[in-house]
Amino acid sequence: MKRDDNPMSAANAAGRCTAKSKRTGETCKGPAVSGWPVCRFHGACGGHKAGRSHPSWKHGMRSREWIETRKAINELVREEREIEKLIR
Known part of the structure; x- marks a missing residue:
């Protein structure tokens, strides 16, 4: 299977979110938004x-x-x- 065949390959190849859980101490493991160190759930591109x-x-x-x-x-x-x- 080619890398271009799967639309999730871009998300899998993206950098990982650097946010850490207070409870477990583990990182988020979600794909980071381009140009941001965190994913969309942890504040990338957010705020006023x-x-x-x-x-x-x-x-x-x-x-x-x-x-x-x-x-x-x-x-x-x-x-x-x-x-x-x-x-x-």
């Missing part, structure tokens, strides 16, 4: 994208964009204080 479309989105003040903005503002304030010290 970050941002307003996420169900637990509140106000965005802790988003990456705001955190980077605050860091930039704080850096500018520190530089301004250093310049004021040099002027005095």
Whole structure:
């Protein structure tokens, strides 16, 4: 039997899921999704994208964009204080 004859040959040839059971400690043994270390049952390709479309989105003040903005503002304030010290 050729490898192309059986449609399950691709699933059998795929990498295995790396998720482990808490109870038994054994690995899942399911086929991992392409580009992911785990199978579809253990979180591959799952989850929401970050941002307003996420169900637990509140106000965005802790988003990456705001955190980077605050860091930039704080850096500018520190530089301004250093310049004021040099002027005095």
